[in-house]
Amino acid sequence: VDEQFAKNRVEALSDGIFAIVLTLLVLELRVPHIDAPNSADELATALWDLMPKFVAWVISFVTVCVIYLNHHRLFSLLSRLDHSLFWRNANLLFWTTAIGFATALMGDYASNRLAVSFYGIVGALMALGFVLFRLRCQARPDDLLLPDVDRAGFRVGTRYSIVLGPIAYLVGAALAWVLPALAFAVYGGIALYFVFPHAVRNR
Amino acid sequence: VDEQFAKNRVEALSDGIFAIVLTLLVLELRVPHIDAPNSADELATALWDLMPKFVAWVISFVTVCVIYLNHHRLFSLLSRLDHSLFWRNANLLFWTTAIGFATALMGDYASNRLAVSFYGIVGALMALGFVLFRLRCQARPDDLLLPDVDRAGFRVGTRYSIVLGPIAYLVGAALAWVLPALAFAVYGGIALYFVFPHAVRNR
Amino acid sequence: VDEQFAKNRVEALSDGIFAIVLTLLVLELRVPHIDAPNSADELATALWDLMPKFVAWVISFVTVCVIYLNHHRLFSLLSRLDHSLFWRNANLLFWTTAIGFATALMGDYASNRLAVSFYGIVGALMALGFVLFRLRCQARPDDLLLPDVDRAGFRVGTRYSIVLGPIAYLVGAALAWVLPALAFAVYGGIALYFVFPHAVRNR
Amino acid sequence: VDEQFAKNRVEALSDGIFAIVLTLLVLELRVPHIDAPNSADELATALWDLMPKFVAWVISFVTVCVIYLNHHRLFSLLSRLDHSLFWRNANLLFWTTAIGFATALMGDYASNRLAVSFYGIVGALMALGFVLFRLRCQARPDDLLLPDVDRAGFRVGTRYSIVLGPIAYLVGAALAWVLPALAFAVYGGIALYFVFPHAVRNR
Numbered sequence: 014v015d016e017q018f019a020k021n022r023v024e025a026l027s028d029g030i031f032a033i034v035l036t037l038l039v040l041e042l043r044v045p046h047i048d049a050p051n052s053a054d055e056l057a058t059a060l061w062d063l064m065p066k067f068v069a070w071v072i073s074f075v076t077v078c079v080i081y082l083n084h085h086r087l088f089s090l091l092s093r094l095d096h097s098l099f100w101r102n103a104n105l106l107f108w109t110t111a112i113g114f115a116t117a118l119m120g121d122y123a124s125n126r127l128a129v130s131f132y133g134i135v136g137a138l139m140a141l142g143f144v145l146f147r148l149r150c151q152a153r154p155d156d157l158l159l160p161d162v163d164r165a166g167f168r169v170g171t172r173y174s175i176v177l178g179p180i181a182y183l184v185g186a187a188l189a190w191v192l193p194a195l196a197f198a199v200y201g202g203i204a205l206y207f208v209f210p211h212a213v214r215n216r
Numbered sequence: 217v218d219e220q221f222a223k224n225r226v227e228a229l230s231d232g233i234f235a236i237v238l239t240l241l242v243l244e245l246r247v248p249h250i251d252a253p254n255s256a257d258e259l260a261t262a263l264w265d266l267m268p269k270f271v272a273w274v275i276s277f278v279t280v281c282v283i284y285l286n287h288h289r290l291f292s293l294l295s296r297l298d299h300s301l302f303w304r305n306a307n308l309l310f311w312t313t314a315i316g317f318a319t320a321l322m323g324d325y326a327s328n329r330l331a332v333s334f335y336g337i338v339g340a341l342m343a344l345g346f347v348l349f350r351l352r353c354q355a356r357p358d359d360l361l362l363p364d365v366d367r368a369g370f371r372v373g374t375r376y377s378i379v380l381g382p383i384a385y386l387v388g389a390a391l392a393w394v395l396p397a398l399a400f401a402v403y404g405g406i407a408l409y410f411v412f413p414h415a416v417r418n419r
Numbered sequence: 420v421d422e423q424f425a426k427n428r429v430e431a432l433s434d435g436i437f438a439i440v441l442t443l444l445v446l447e448l449r450v451p452h453i454d455a456p457n458s459a460d461e462l463a464t465a466l467w468d469l470m471p472k473f474v475a476w477v478i479s480f481v482t483v484c485v486i487y488l489n490h491h492r493l494f495s496l497l498s499r500l501d502h503s504l505f506w507r508n509a510n511l512l513f514w515t516t517a518i519g520f521a522t523a524l525m526g527d528y529a530s531n532r533l534a535v536s537f538y539g540i541v542g543a544l545m546a547l548g549f550v551l552f553r554l555r556c557q558a559r560p561d562d563l564l565l566p567d568v569d570r571a572g573f574r575v576g577t578r579y580s581i582v583l584g585p586i587a588y589l590v591g592a593a594l595a596w597v598l599p600a601l602a603f604a605v606y607g608g609i610a611l612y613f614v615f616p617h618a619v620r621n622r
Numbered sequence: 623v624d625e626q627f628a629k630n631r632v633e634a635l636s637d638g639i640f641a642i643v644l645t646l647l648v649l650e651l652r653v654p655h656i657d658a659p660n661s662a663d664e665l666a667t668a669l670w671d672l673m674p675k676f677v678a679w680v681i682s683f684v685t686v687c688v689i690y691l692n693h694h695r696l697f698s699l700l701s702r703l704d705h706s707l708f709w710r711n712a713n714l715l716f717w718t719t720a721i722g723f724a725t726a727l728m729g730d731y732a733s734n735r736l737a738v739s740f741y742g743i744v745g746a747l748m749a750l751g752f753v754l755f756r757l758r759c760q761a762r763p764d765d766l767l768l769p770d771v772d773r774a775g776f777r778v779g780t781r782y783s784i785v786l787g788p789i790a791y792l793v794g795a796a797l798a799w800v801l802p803a804l805a806f807a808v809y810g811g812i813a814l815y816f817v818f819p820h821a822v823r824n825r
């Protein structure tokens with residue numbers, strides 16, 4: 014008696030949110046105020062001061078592209094969405110929209126251990142969203158996955174997604190208390206890892 | 217002589233608006249200003265002060281997901297849109313976009329009875345939008361509903377949607393004048409009710 | 420040798436812009452600052468002062484819905500888009516995005532004749548965009564319009580769209596210099612006119 | 623063993639980003655503050671002072687429409703997307719979202735050589751994104767391009783896209799140090815060039 018979901022409409026909602034999050038990230042890069050409007054030197058200094066925000070922006074842009082890529086791949090394995098998957102997807106989207114706030118916080122206070130750690134916690138909750146989504150799929154594989162999806166491979170992918178998702182982000186969040194730059198490296202590293210094609214095959 | 221509407225284009229417009237509203241809700245969570253940029257303690261206090269905004273954000277995120285879900289289900293029952301349904305849908309979208317403003321107002325003034333009550337009034341007008349949409353459908357069922365839609369069940373669903381929609385929100389708006397926290401509980405409760413799958417079946 | 424345009428992708432771009440414009444209109448309604456955060460009286464006064472912005476918002480929301488409706492109907496008559504129509508559509512979208520700025524200006528300075536007049540000028544340029552789009556279609560009807568579209572009726576619709584579009588908005592813009600409230604009435608009246616179904620049939 | 627990408631979902635993500643960038647450009651045109659709210663004269667002066675922002679907005683709006691047009695045409699030549707093209711597309715989208723920031727910077731500091739030059743550098747990086755995308759396509763034409771795409775013509779188009787893209791923008795960026803208005807002319811000229819239909823045929 015489960016409701017039918019139009020997979021393409023939920024994909025459209027998700028893609029819309031990904032597109033907006035990707036575009037709004039740049040809004041944190043506000044035009045700096047300078048006293049001498051025509052001074053190239055003063056503007057250069059002001060733009061240089063934006064560097065932590067710029068780095069945070071690049072990391073988050075790549076991260077949201079990776080989220081899109083994993084979301085895209087995961088949905089291509091589904092035969093249909095049920096009510097539970099709809100809400101697990103909504104949970105994932107919620108934390109994805111929170112990345113914009115975490116990016117702004119980390120960009121504004123790039124040397125504040127809590128701010129940098131906060132980003133990792135939001136990242137971990139987002140990545141946990143993927144894990145929760147996958148667990149539902151593999152609990153009812155015949156109902157939710159397409160017939161030709163390799164069930165054993167899917168379960169292996171879920172285990173990978175725990176290590177390379179919540180655990181890796183929590184490591185970054187912990188390292189922020191040692192040295193914020195280390196956490197930046199971990200967050201950037203997680204995103205970069207998924208840029209290489211073999212990574213996606215393992216998920 | 218009624219105009220033909222491409223149902224999928226109106227769905228795309230609606231989904232676009234839902235996606236943007238969901239994403240913009242987080243913009244109300246502005247990065248707090250702190251005097252000592254590297255102080256984790258001061259940032260922790262500043263983030264803690266955002267708690268009412270955070271709660272308002274979560275309630276509204278779930279509420280807009282529920283709106284999406286009900287919209288999705290309602291549109292799946294339609295054979296076509298007529299001019300009147302287009303404008304009833306536009307009315308619903310109008311109040312949905314207003315939820316962002318009401319959320320910001322309630323998040324900023326979480327102990328102000330008017331601010332918390334205002335949220336409920338906007339919610340009631342949004343929910344009334346669903347009722348007005350349904351009334352049109354059931355006034356012309358053979359024209360607007362798909363042949364296999366149970367007409368009697370649809371009318372029962374409309375009655376449910378009056379109680380669980382405008383009336384529930386107005387109860388919340390009234391309780392805000394007794395104790396704002398009670399209204400928060402009602403608004404969150406309405407959203408949570410629709411997270412459970414049986415609720416959607418009854419609509 | 421004219422390029423082929425995927426009509427559905429241009430529709431998707433346009434619908435995306437309409438959805439974003441409709442949602443961003445509400446952002447002009449900023450949460451007012453009040454000195455006593457728990458005072459319902461002070462908040463009521465502050466919200467009441469937003470009334471001109473609220474009226475401007477409603478007028479613009481209905482106006483953009485009407486733009487969507489006319490756009491939707493016009494595109495349903497096209498067999499294909501050529502390069503010229505792509506850019507005439509882009510021009511229309513440009514002035515549609517400008518409506519947000521004009522709304523904010525009119526909402527902030529509701530008694531300023533220039534501000535209220537400015538809205539009408541932007542509206543006239545947007546409506547002129549529709550006229551320019553239609554003129555291209557009727558200059559090459561066999562190439563651009565679907566075979567079953569009534570050519571004579573289309574040309575009549577273009578004449579209507581001049582009177583009810585640029586001319587009506589310019590009348591409003593002129594009346595703003597007599598009395599701003601009159602212009603509000605004209606702008607609202609233009610939008611309301613198209614809410615009635617017969618109006619769309621004539622376009 | 624390359625992953626399959628749903629071309630239409632990547633198009634939808636890209637179109638969503640184009641739509642949002644196009645709409646957000648206008649947000650840089652903030653309503654000016656005037657001391658006498660009812661003074662048409664003061665408002666006229668304040669609006670006139672927005673002229674550089676207005677010019678920057680128009681140039682960027684046309685530029686993003688041209689990006690959309692080139693993107694649209696390029697994707698119509700593809701048989702499928704591979705992992706590398708996905709990321710080259712993401713790189714292109716990244717620089718497209720950066721155009722909003724560059725527009726705001728140039729609009730705020732229209733006489734500042736660095737600000738005007740910065741716009742050209744962002745434009746060059748965006749245009750380089752198209753070149754990198756095309757190079758991948760022509761390195762694996764049988765895998766990525768549709769069978770009826772003229773391979774030699776595609777390679778000619780790539781050479782055009784280097785000259786009319788990164789090189790033209792870098793010329794503008796260099797001219798900004800001579801006279802900012804010259805750079806405005808180059809940036810506007812690049813966009814205008816692609817408004818004429820023959821230009822698109824050559825790409």
